[in-house]
């Protein structure tokens with residue numbers, strides 16, 4: 001562990017039981033000084049124990065990030081274990097020139113983007129039809145990065161939908177595809193098979209099911225399939241016409257792929273122009289990340305707040321709490337983005353990390369979460385740093401009063417987490433209810449809130465394609481900064497491999513075939529499953 005980490009930990013220890021409220025009392029400018037904004041986004045990190053000393057040390061920690069950031073944007077092969085460049089940013093900065101191995105990759109990116117626009121437009125205006133007429137429904141079949149990004153964004157931007165209905169199927173559980181296809185007309189449905197590798201077992205199994213479903217009603221099922229993939233040899237083998245295949249290069253990681261072909265379903269739902277506005281929001285965040293000094297750089301500050309809470313303070317998890325029902329899938333999206341990227345145990349050079357890597361990320365939209373798990377956040381023994389996300393304006397002018405109530409709840413939660421309620425305050429409350437003596441004492445202790453629980457708030461004007469682009473790119477770069485500081489390769493995901501391999505080896509067991517090498521518990525469970533299936 002380097003000196004700077006030690007100094008940060010010492011600093012935290014020296015803070016002892018310092019309260020966040022004391023920081024506000026000592027610094028009348030704290031609220032403004034710790035509310036950093038760019039492009040209409042405000043990141044308020046004042047309700048944390050990051051004081052001036054911690055802030056200076058954290059910024060020192062971030063110093064080496066710039067070189068790695070510049071290497072990423074320049075197309076260097078920073079994904080070393082896969083020997084790949086990391087250039088999802090090229091998908092949203094369409095005017096530029098990006099050299100990979102001496103070749104400008106942008107003409108091909110722009111050409112694919114134009115083809116996507118043409119295809120989406122044809123679907124939306126009826127220029128492309130199904131065998132039963134105009135396409136009414138689009139089903140995106142994909143998993144992980146080939147599902148979570150477009151599913152999250154399509155839901156987030158529902159006020160902007162004016163194209164065919166868009167549905168998502170991801171789970172290999174047949175219940176998923178059965179529920180989605182039920183009620184759809186194969187003759188007016190387009191199926192998009194989204195898979196970077198075009199080998200993922202869940203996706204290929206669901207795609208096969210969809211093809212059979214389609215074949216029952218239409219003469220040429222393949223004509224109503226499109227593919228989004230880097231493996232164009234496999235899409236051809238599978239029978240999808242190259243005219244409806246939208247490719248991307250291996251330098252776009254699955255969980256970073258929403259900006260290109262994997263975003264086709266979103267483009268179909270909201271139209272190419274609004275999709276471009278989503279890209280513009282992401283590109284604006286890229287410029288900010290590249291140009292803003294560290295002390296005003298939103299991705300860097302989000303990352304430093306994360307590092308402070310997880311690696312320095314030792315809080316094991318982080319809750320993402322969007323006060324926006326349309327961001328319901330954002331926590332799941334961020335789980336993949338953050339945990340698949342930074343959930344590693346070795347550093348880039350293969351040595352074991354001497355610090356914890358990324359935290360567990362979880363969450364649900366407010367106010368629903370308030371009536372479920374906030375009890376633990378307020379009074380449980382574990383401290384859970386909370387990340388609130390809030391839009392000042394909703395999309396329902398007739399329901400503005402409900403939006404104000406939503407905002408009030410969000411602000412109240414962060415205030416309550418920080419302030420808490422002392423035993424004396426709890427006693428006064430009980431006294432006001434007429435309690436006295438032992439009964440008052442017995443009841444009061446349950447009404448105590450320790451407070452001093454940290455939170456940050458990301459405030460936007462309104463959730464639009466542009467602001468969603470800013471937010472997604474902000475989180476991507478935050479993950480990058482955290483990974484760079486920890487010395488992690490945030491762009492591989494070897495940890496998903498072992499389970500995939502073993503699933504293939506377990507399958508014969510379920511069929512009652514001999515399969516050597518399994519442990520007694522797995523053998524027993526497989527036997528019980530066989531019995532229960534009859």
Ligand SMILES: O=P(O)(O)OC[C@H]1O[C@](O)(CO)[C@@H](O)[C@@H]1O
Nearest residue numbers: 144145146195196197200254496
């Ligand atoms: O797009 P593909 O190749 O089907 O992969 C789907 C997902 O599977 C993973 O490779 C592993 O879960 C993810 O990184 C990826 O997003």
